[in-house]
Amino acid sequence: MTEEPFRLFDIGQIAVPVRDLDRAVAFYRDTLSMRFLFRVPAGLAFFDCHGVRLMLSVPEGGTDVQRSSIIYYKVGDIRDSTQRLKQRGVAFQSDPHLIAKMPDHELWMAFFHDSEGNTLALMSEVRG
Secondary structure, three states: OOOOOOOOOOOOEEEEEOOHHHHHHHHHHHHHOOEEEEEEEOEEEEEEOOEEEEEEEEEEEHHOOOOOEEEEOOOOOOHHHHHHHHHHHOOOOOOOOOEEEEOOEEEEEEEEOOOOOOOEEEEEEOOO
16 A cells, blocks of 8 residues: 655645734725624734635734735736726735746736735736
8 A cells, every 4th residue: 555645735824924903904894895704802803815714813922923824816807806906905016917928828816915014916827
């Protein structure tokens, strides 16, 4: 019997540090239209990202907030998605731009910040 090698596959939750939980919840829920799941008194709020939980968390003990990794949200039409978020007050660092030409698609991205200064991005794989 051959044992299958250990691998990590699924991401269950991503934590994003925030300074002001109310402001961050409003941004992710109202501006980005993410599905709000629940909030707990310990300074945590949770959203659903197509089966992956996004946790907004205020650091314990008044420690400084560290920036998160960049979260890349897949969208079908990056220009339309960027325009819709601009209409909701999101300021992008630049217009959607080509990152790479692959054999079967082009990779496009557009970067912006959340209400807490964390960098986020839209990404779109455009088929020729």
